[in-house]
Amino acid sequence: MNPASWSASDVEEWARRVGLSESTVTCLGENEVDGPTLVTLEKDELRTELGIGSLPARRYLWDLILLLRSHQNSSDRTTVIDIFEEEIDSLPLQGAADASAGGSEMKTDEEVVRQLRSDAAEQRQIISDHLMALRLQSSGSQQTYEDAELARTEEDRLRQLSIQCEFDRRYAQTFDRRGVEQRVTNDQENKNQIASLFGLSIQACVSNKVNVAEALASGQITVIPRLRDVQDAREVDDDRTIEEEYDMSSTRDFLNNLPFLQSCNVCDEDGRQGFTLACNHCMCICCTRQLFQAAIRDSSLLPLRCCEVPIDMTISRHILTEADNETFKLRVSEREASNKMYCPTCNKFINLDFVDALESTELICICETVLCISCKTISHPRFTCAENRAIVDGDDTLLLEAAREHGWKQCPNCQAMIELWFGCNHITCSSCRHEFCFQCLSPWGGRTCSSGRCEVWEENRLLAAGEARVDAEEHALQIQLPAAAREQRVRRAMVALQENEGCNHHWVRRNGYLGNCERCNYDLYCYGMRCVSDCESTVCYTCANFRIPRRGWR
Numbered sequence: 321m322n323p324a325s326w327s328a329s330d331v332e333e334w335a336r337r338v339g340l341s342e343s344t345v346t347c348l349g350e351n352e353v354d355g356p357t358l359v360t361l362e363k364d365e366l367r368t369e370l371g372i373g374s375l376p377a378r379r380y381l382w383d384l385i386l387l388l389r390s391h392q393n394s395s396d397r398t399t400v401i402d403i404f405e406e407e408i409d410s411l412p413l414q415g416a417a418d419a420s421a422g423g424s425e426m427k428t429d430e431e432v433v434r435q436l437r438s439d440a441a442e443q444r445q446i447i448s449d450h451l452m453a454l455r456l457q458s459s460g461s462q463q464t465y466e467d468a469e470l471a472r473t474e475e476d477r478l479r480q481l482s483i484q485c486e487f488d489r490r491y492a493q494t495f496d497r498r499g500v501e502q503r504v505t506n507d508q509e510n511k512n513q514i515a516s517l518f519g520l521s522i523q524a525c526v527s528n529k530v531n532v533a534e535a536l537a538s539g540q541i542t543v544i545p546r547l548r549d550v551q552d553a554r555e556v557d558d559d560r561t562i563e564e565e566y567d568m569s570s571t572r573d574f575l576n577n578l579p580f581l582q583s584c585n586v587c588d589e590d591g592r593q594g595f596t597l598a599c600n601h602c603m604c605i606c607c608t609r610q611l612f613q614a615a616i617r618d619s620s621l622l623p624l625r626c627c628e629v630p631i632d633m634t635i636s637r638h639i640l641t642e643a644d645n646e647t648f649k650l651r652v653s654e655r656e657a658s659n660k661m662y663c664p665t666c667n668k669f670i671n672l673d674f675v676d677a678l679e680s681t682e683l684i685c686i687c688e689t690v691l692c693i694s695c696k697t698i699s700h701p702r703f704t705c706a707e708n709r710a711i712v713d714g715d716d717t718l719l720l721e722a723a724r725e726h727g728w729k730q731c732p733n734c735q736a737m738i739e740l741w742f743g744c745n746h747i748t749c750s751s752c753r754h755e756f757c758f759q760c761l762s763p764w765g766g767r768t769c770s771s772g773r774c775e776v777w778e779e780n781r782l783l784a785a786g787e788a789r790v791d792a793e794e795h796a797l798q799i800q801l802p803a804a805a806r807e808q809r810v811r812r813a814m815v816a817l818q819e820n821e822g823c824n825h826h827w828v829r830r831n832g833y834l835g836n837c838e839r840c841n842y843d844l845y846c847y848g849m850r851c852v853s854d855c856e857s858t859v860c861y862t863c864a865n866f867r868i869p870r871r872g873w874r
Contacts, residue, residue, distance in 0.1 A: 322395065323388045326355025338384060344377045359388050364815060367854065373822050375854070394447045401440050401447075408436050571638045575605060586861055588829075588847075595635075599627035601865065609639045614862065616647050620750040622655040626865050661696040665689040732761045742785065742841065744777045745769065746821065746873060767821040767872070776821055785838070786813035792835025792858065816856040820873040823855035827864040839863035839873075 326334070331353050335345045347370045353361075361369075366378045578593040586607035594604035603611070612633075615621040624631040636648045650669065654660065659672040666687040675683060675693055682699050683691045690699040692708070700708040719737075723730070728739045729747075733754035738747060745758040756762060757769035759778075768776060777785075790809050794800055801809060827849040834848040837860040849864035851857045859868065 323355035323359050323392065326358070328352045328354045331355060331358055340381060340384075341374070341377055344372055344374070344381060347372050359385060359392060361385060367819065368815060371822075373824070375824075397447055398444070401443055405437070405440050408433055408440070574638050578605065597626050597629070597631065599629045601626055605639060608635075611862070611866070612636050612640055612648055613644065616644065616651055618750075619651050619655055620748075620753075621862070621866055622652055624866065628869055661691070661693065663687060663689055663691060664698055729758055729761065732756055732763075740781075742781065742788075743838070744781070744817075744820065744873070745774055746776065777818060782814050782817060783810070785817050786810045788835065789813040789817075789838075789856075789858070792833075795835065796833055813856070816854065819854040820857060822872065823851065823853050823857075824871050825851045825855070825857075825864070825868065826853045827859075828852050829861075830858070834858050837863055839867060 323331075323334075328349065332345055332349050335348055348358075351370050353370070363378075363382050366372050366381060372378050372381065575593065578595065580591050581594045581596070581602045581604060583590050583602065584592055584594060584604040584607055585601045586603055589604060592604035592606070594602060595608060596602050611621075611624065615624060624633055633648075633652060637645045640648060653671060654669050657671045657673055661670050661672060662668065663670065663685040666685065666689070668685055668687065670683070670685070670691070670693075672693055677693055681692055681694045683693050685691055691697070692699045692705065695705040695709055697708060703711070722728070723737060726739065728737050730737055731747075731749040731752065731754055733756075734749060734752040736749055736751040738749065738758070740747065740758050746755065746764055747758045748755050755764040757764060757771065757774050759774040760769065760771050762769055762771040762774075764770065768774075787810055790801070790806060790813060793809070828851075829847060830850045831847045833846075834844040834850070835858065836843055837848065838857050839859045840863055842860045842862075844858065844860060847861075848858050849861055851859075855873075
């Protein structure tokens with residue numbers, strides 16, 4: 321085994337032979353990694369340079385690289401011992417007379433040579449034992465890697481089976497009225513089923529515009545039975561709307577029947593009444609209400625999701641005031657509308673999905689302003705839409721000049737003005753959810769800009785974000801790092817920040833002051849969520865569970 325002489329194809333063949341995944345082999349091949357390059361790789365370069373996303377794969381490959389290095393060192397030492405033994409064999413042996421002349425206490429040449437050869441044999445044995453230990457270590461690392469991959473596969477299979485089992489059980493209930501009636505009489509189970517109101521039902525899928533078949537097949541949702549689902553089918557009208565299905569005697573009775581949670585995942589309070597989400601997170605009534613109110617102020621949270629699983633938003637009428645509920649439903653309509661405009665006079669939202677543009681291109685707003693739905697401005701009977709657009713663009717000269725001066729950009733999809741004052745170049749428009757590169761406005765392509773010309777981070781913003789992380793750490797620990805240690809920690813933070821786009825996030829609650837949320841800049845004065853995976857990001861609970869996807873960043 322001499323990796324110093326391996327070509328890139330030899331490295332790929334070796335990677336397949338030791339059991340690395342095909343995606344890891346592809347990363348090695350695409351980067352044209354040969355033997356000398358392989359043995360000189362550093363641990364962080366497996367992620368930053370080669371783009372290997374799987375943590376078990378990186379750990380296993382790193383163990384293999386260390387094994388190759390040790391083999392190379394052992395080979396070099398064996399070569400030195402071979403040369404040493406050749407020199408021993410070439411030593412001239414003196415006669416017995418010379419030996420006796422030197423005195424009886426002096427060793428003969430044969431004894432010296434014998435001792436040197438014994439030392440060389442001991443060194444060879446040490447090298448052999450070292451190689452045996454490395455082979456055992458490598459075997460253990462490979463088994464750990466294979467166990468991790470097998471566990472991940474089995475976990476996915478078990479989740480699919482659980483969903484299918486629950487779906488089959490609910491389907492079978494429709495044919496077993498006696499069993500249904502028996503379950504309805506169980507008050508305790510009824511209360512538990514009310515707790516799963518956030519569980520995504522078939523009707524909630526339709527309300528949230530989620531493809532039911534795809535959601536069930538991918539395992540993104542968990543089908544949880546609700547109180548209304550176990551009622552006698554004869555009592556459920558086929559034309560019943562989702563609002564009628566959730567209708568209870570009163571909001572007070574509805575909230576009073578909610579079970580007590582062991583702990584709320586948001587406020588960490590025990591013994592409060594609340595809901596169990598489909599992703600198994602728990603939220604008390606107060607925190608749930610605050611989430612819906614936050615969505616009214618910030619429509620980027622819509623449609624509401626936790627761990628990328630849709631939340632049934634029709635619960636809003638039970639936890640919000642009537643005025644807030646109407647505002648919330650309006651925000652949902654704004655988010656879901658594919659064609660919309662706002663009246664330039666009164667700023668009233670108008671859903672153009674329900675307007676027939678073939679019948680007329682003019683519309684009268686409630687403020688009596690006549691609007692053109694083609695170019696989405698005030699009606700212009702004396703001008704064409706193109707001529708009117710030129711006039712309107714001329715009126716925006718000062719705004720465009722200010723945008724150029726301050727470095728603002730317009731969303732390529734909806735033309736909304738966007739300012740980037742911290743973070744990376746991956747932008748998700750809060751108005752239309754279009755994802756693009758802030759530098760060149762090209763669509764975002766997974767982990768990088770689709771144009772291939774722009775970096776994920778601008779150097780100055782990356783440095784500022786790294787320093788902000790270290791500032792927060794120093795504040796939390798009430799210490800000031802030495803200059804050299806601080807510089808090293810900033811560099812480490814910058815490397816971790818570049819992993820945001822490909823990190824499989826695992827969020828853990830951390831109490832105490834943690835600086836500002838790296839996603840929305842919220843002041844984490846009490847607690848925050850820390851990613852213990854690759855990116856080491858610190859964000860607020862809202863961003864960790866309701867904004868940021870499980871993998872990547874937006």
